[in-house]
Amino acid sequence: MSEKISVSTLPVFDMANLLDSDEAISEYLSQVLDDGDSDELLSALGYIAKAKGMAMIAKESGLGRESLYKALSPGSQPRFDTILKVIKALGIKLHAEPAAHPIP
Secondary structure (H helix, E strand, O other), X not given: OOOOOOHHHOOOXXXXXXXXXXXXXXXXXXXXXXXXXXXXXXHHHHHHHHHHOHHHHHHHHOOOHXXXXXXXXXXXXXXXXXXXXXXXXXXXXXXXXXXXOOOO
């Protein structure tokens, strides 16, 4: 017979713990961008900011910590320049390439 596992005894999953290298961050963010979901992008940027240090990212982006948390929460609608500031503070460089199946 197998022993039952209680959900309360399982460790809490935190995506930020897996983002421990620039390569892991790049792969994760590329996957999220490919999916094209804006709420998921905000969450991903939040996890990356947490992995790198939220206080440091707030300082580097010129945003207050509370503003940063608010901007990166799902459902928020931050200004594009805010997202660009966060991406720059995270040390991420975005680039464009042709889509495999362009929309006609």
